[in-house]
Amino acid sequence: MLCFFAMGFVDLVGTASNYVQKDLSLTDSQANLFPSLVFFWFLIFSVPTGLLMNRIGRKNTVLVSLAVTLTSLVIPVFADSFTAMLLAFSFLGIGNAIMQTSLNPLVSNLMSSDHLASTLTFGQFVKAIASFLAPILAAWGATTLMPTLGMNWKVLFPIYAAVCTITIAMLGATPIEEEQPDKASSVTDCIRLLGRPFILLCFLGIMCHVGIDVGTNTTAPKILIERLGMTLETAGFATGVYFIFRTAGCFLGSFILRSCSARKFFTVSVVMMLLAMIILFSASSLYLIYAAIAMIGFGNSNIFPVVFAQALNNSPKEKNEVSGLMIMGLFGGTIFPLAMGFASDILGGQAGAIAVMTIGAAYLLLYSARIKK
Template identity: 30%
Template sequence: MKNNYLKSGPVFLAFLCMGFGDVVGPLTSQLQSEYQLSNFLAGFVTFMGFIMFGLLSVPMGLYQDRKGKKHVLVLGMIAALIGLLLPIIGQFASFGLLLASLLLLGTGATLLQVAGNPIMRDVSPDGKYSRNLSFGQFIKAIGSLSGALLPLLAAKYWGLDWKILFPIYAILVLIAVIYLWIVKIDEKKNNTSSPASFGSVLALLKNRYVFFMVLAIFLYVGAEVSMSAKLPNYLEYKFNFDIKEMGLWGTLFFFLSLMIGRFLGGVILNWMIPSKFLRLTTLLSILGIASLYFATTSLFGFVSIFIIGLGFANIFPLVFSITIDAMPERSNEISGLMVTAIIGGAIVPLIFGAVVDIFTLMVGFAVPMLCIVYILGLSFYNIKQV
């Protein structure tokens, strides 16, 4: 079948809203500077944004097996909308209010990930799921990019700061939920004799293939969040950038390269098989991280950041789609497990921060490096499904 853009449109818009959850990365360096937090404590900003992935993903994967993916998408948008409105209503009165907002925003992002990744298969032509998922991640990268770009523009042209993100995001999420509510999507039924359950999820996790791929998602997301949170600190550490005025350029450039890489990935996957592309993109990621250590000028540093973003861009959709394509009849359980693994975005940055506090910032970058090395090894290892 051909792409039905009326039906796929709200799904792509849902991916844009997913990206809003990544605002915790750019906010980390800003809040760390403002509140004089240690690297370890600053990691709790991302922790609040990602903890719900670990708590809700599997239960919501089972819930959507009964209620449907579109239903869960709508619930996710509503949760995100409440989270975005909360600090606006409370006039950003306290840091606790902001953390509660990020927790709800993370809840919304969790539900959008659980439902959005598999529902993309329902609106994709045969054999084009990986391509469309990469394009969906490209759209998500636009949402992620906005978390760094909009505060920079607001400060330069309007004398405002990161608070401007909340009303803008709220309006876009409201539009998305109305659009999704109106459009009818025909969801593919799983060809299984029994519905998904906690038992079936645990049994699936005993499959070596699924376990190693879920671990890859855990490590990748942790590496990506670590990068988005610590690249401003890298520019300050290596090139004396002012972290409040110029530091966000590191995160902005990273998300820009992610966006470009995901667009290119959607094109490349028209002619390159996903498994081969995964090897190529992980090698590029490792090259980019290694080059951070050798950068002697800010230009070299930004080139390194750009290479990292290009390499990182398609790892998540490739691992996700390769796994679901291998076992499409268990897409809801796999989606729940893989979105649970996004909790790596809460755990790995804490490890990164602890390593930085004990050693130095540059030693800390070995943490995301090791995460990507694992995925590279996995891409070369032919795991038999048992």
């Protein structure tokens, strides 16, 4: 569970990019390069991680991911230039790509098949706690510690680095008897599956889901700053609102999907996001904006597991290749923030970013018609 908590460190990129933008006076497109860079590495490292697991084992692969993540958290403590932050976020993305691919298979060595799904669901809940804490720790450092101890929002990096160090020590000391490695997959094996129409639709669905997730994480505080003139420290709570309702959605979704068809629940979730984005285009009330952000958080919380399960069920004989391909779809976290940044710069406001996210939600609504009941 500590590893799942460390997996959630990747979501600090939305909060951190806003503070870096303020510190270095960056444009929206420059600031959105940070979350884009983080998720770019999922495209590169998802399949090679599968090969690495077959060579050194799942536990050692997770330890490698934690070591890379720890490096990413240490860099901002000693340097805060644009280049240093690009390097830090690159290591954060690489470490998380390796961890996302290797941690779930490692858990399967510890739990019986009857309890695996519930354990992974609880892991996502723990991961969301780290995501939720990031904006709170950053605001605490900027508002409370800055006047008294001279520290700023970057206090979240040494705190998370300490947790990461403890996680490495505890996992390293835990004996785990692993299964025989699966047959290795290649990049070619994964890419070839995109020739199947439904797998391609699922891949694009994962990209849209992650794009909306990272996009809301990054853009929500900017909307409050633009519409209500709030400070970044105060507006950062909008990211917390998103993660609170995404966490609640994950928890409730695990029960709802047992009694409700995947297509119906998926469609309701996407419609909720579309309504929220319509509200965000013109909302100028604090509570109305919070409500819309909450709706996106709840609606987007169960998109990934439904799409992922649909893809696996469509190709049961190639689950390894499909899994690698779906993780590669997290590359959407690179494309969406870049497009949102450019759209915001062109339109001179966050309406441009909201429009890009709306396109992603509209695609998911079209995809819902292809979901098997």
